[in-house]
Amino acid sequence: MTTFIAFLVAYLIGSISFSIIFTKAIKKVDIRNYGSGNAGATNTMRVLGKGPAILVLLLDAIKGIVAILIAKLLHLPEWAVDVTGLLAMVGHVWPVYHGFKGGKGVATTIGIFLVLAPIPTVITGIITIIIIAVTRYVSLGSLFLILVTPLLSYFFGASVSFVIVGLILFLLSAYKHRENIVRLIHGNENKLGAKKA
Secondary structure, eight states: OHHHHHHHHHHHHHTOOHHHHHHHHHTSSOGGGSTTSOOSHHHHHHHHOHHHHHHHHHHHHHHHHHHHHHHHHTTOOHHHHHHHHHHHHHHHHSOGGGTTOOOOOHHHHHHHHHHHSHHHHHHHHHHHHHHHHHHOOHHHHHHHHHHHHHHHHHHTTOOHHHHHHHHHHHHHHHHHTHHHHHHHHHTOOOOTTOOOO
């Protein structure tokens, strides 16, 4: 029962979409109808600017951190802690409070990785920043981080359950980024800083 409650709480925490909340509060609009249509930090930058975007990024990451910390405080087994993180990301992608239409879960996944595999996440995070700085493709950097972190974590002694959950997180993220991947292949992906109507 404790495990089920932790899973449910993780999903409900993940379902809080700060980009949707902020754009409705500040501009009285739904971010999902503007820019890329994604409820995340990058699109928040397009719609509201850098300040709110940074805040959304941090708060979305904190959702993953809080979900994992709750699971740890409840002394759940390692596999259950990992799954708790997965459910927080699922909540962000399919939020119950917002018609099951949320973001791509990148920031929330970063929060999860930071708690469960801090050193590999910092390493891949630095490389991701370089990738984004050079290419200005946030989607490319995001996919790199989410794929490579669980693989690198294995060499740092991470559990098999974390690696499996990490790869599931990547598959979910790749699904949500499917249009970005097509645009990357064709060379017309949206670049960071570009305006979208």
